[in-house]
Amino acid sequence: QVHLVESGGGVVQPGRSLRLSCAASGFQFSGYAIHWVRQAPGKGPEWVAAISKDGRNKYYADSVKGRFTISRDNSKNTLYLQMNSLRPEDTAVNYCVRDSGSSTLTNPGAFDIWGQGTMVNVSS
Amino acid sequence: SYVLTQPPSVSVAPGQTARITCGENNIGSKSVHWYQQKPGQAPVLVVYDDSDRPSGIPDRFSGSNSGNTATLTISRVVAGDEADYYCQVWDSSSDHWVFGGGTKLTVL
Numbered sequence: 001q002v003h004l005v006e007s008g009g010g011v012v013q014p015g016r017s018l019r020l021s022c023a024a025s026g027f028q029f030s031g032y033a034i035h036w037v038r039q040a041p042g043k044g045p046e047w048v049a050a051i052s053k054d055g056r057n058k059y060y061a062d063s064v065k066g067r068f069t070i071s072r073d074n075s076k077n078t079l080y081l082q083m084n085s086l087r088p089e090d091t092a093v094n095y096c097v098r099d100s101g102s103s104t105l106t107n108p109g110a111f112d113i114w115g116q117g118t119m120v121n122v123s124s
Numbered sequence: 125s126y127v128l129t130q131p132p133s134v135s136v137a138p139g140q141t142a143r144i145t146c147g148e149n150n151i152g153s154k155s156v157h158w159y160q161q162k163p164g165q166a167p168v169l170v171v172y173d174d175s176d177r178p179s180g181i182p183d184r185f186s187g188s189n190s191g192n193t194a195t196l197t198i199s200r201v202v203a204g205d206e207a208d209y210y211c212q213v214w215d216s217s218s219d220h221w222v223f224g225g226g227t228k229l230t231v232l
Contacts, residue, residue, distance in 0.1 A: 035221065044210055045159075045167060047221035059219045095166055108214045108221070110157035110172035117166055 002026035002113050004096045009118030012086055020118060022079040022096030027113075030054075030074035033099040035111065036081050038092035038120075048094070049081065053103035064090075086122045093117040126215040128224035135230040142198040144227045146211030149192055154213045156194040158187060161208045161226075170209075171196060198229070206231045 008020040022034070036048040049070040050059045058070055069082040079096055095117045101109020129147040136142040146156060156174050159167035169178050171187040174194065184199045198205055211224040 044208075044226040045161075045212075045223045047223065050221065061220065100172070105219075109155075110169050111159070111167075111212070112169050112172070112178065114166040114168070 002098075004098065004113055004115035006094060006096050006115045006118035009094065009120045011121045011123060013124050014087060014122055016086055017082070017084045018086060018120060020081040020083065020094055020096075020120070022081075022115060024077045024079070024096075024098075027098075029072075029077040031103055033057075033101070033103050033105045033108065034072065034079050035097045035099060036070060036079075036094060037097050037111065037114075038090075038094045039117075040089075040092040043092075045095075046092075050099070050105060050108075051079070052105045057105050059105070083120070086120075088122050091120060091122050093119050125218065126213065126220070126222045128211055128213065128222055130209075130211060130224040130227045132225070133228045133230065135232055136198075136201050137232045138201055138203060140201055142201050142205070142229055144196045144198075144209050144211075144229065146194040146196070146224050147192055148213075151192055151194050151213065152190045154189075154215075156187065156189050157212045158185075158196045159210045159212065160205075161210065162206075167210065201229075201231055203231050205229060 003025045005023045035050045051070045067085045071080045096115040097111040098113035100112040158171040160170045161167040174189040175187040
């Protein structure tokens with residue numbers, strides 16, 4: 001089966017850093033673009049960042065640009081999100097999500113596979 | 125920036141048809157995707173590219189998109205359809221992916 005499993009969440013103080021990981025299995029990870037999508041408590045999903053299959057193309061939401069970095073290691077079938085200068089408003093469940101469309105993100109598709117999510121709580 | 129507008133809530137009796145809208149100027153020119161999310165679970169794709177269904181999604185779920193409004197239609201609604209539904213598009217002008225605010229479907 002196709003699986004995405006996130007890890008690395010937890011409680012962190014404002015201004016500190018955290019790195020999330022997402023382990024993929026059941027499909028050719030290196031053939032797909034992947035996104036991070038987050039969801040604050042009681043709110044709808046918010047797209048955070050995207051990366052093309054080879055890591056060359058990266059895109060960020062305005063709310064995280066300059067603070068978060070998306071990356072991937074295709075040899076390990078793993079996606080990462082480095083989160084720096086965290087703020088209370090970054091508190092959310094973070095999902096790793098597969099893009100069903102163009103692997104270069106020139107013509108993206110739908111988010112067809114979602115992980116179960118990992119919670120990040122930014123609080124003093 | 126691109127903003128997708130959904131009604132906060134829709135209520136329907138079992139066996140009836142629910143229609144959930146997603147509005148934005150000229151949304152008909154974009155591919156719209158729809159997700160269902162039940163409490164405590166990750167979202168699930170139910171309609172992609174305006175009107176296609178992933179494997180395993182009942183044909184009671186359908187979609188349309190024209191002009192300024194995209195619509196998710198759920199026919200013969202059952203209690204298990206009660207969930208939050210979100211529309212989503214890719215804004216090519218900004219290379220940002222956008223979700224609607226979500227609609228809570230209540231089955232009476």
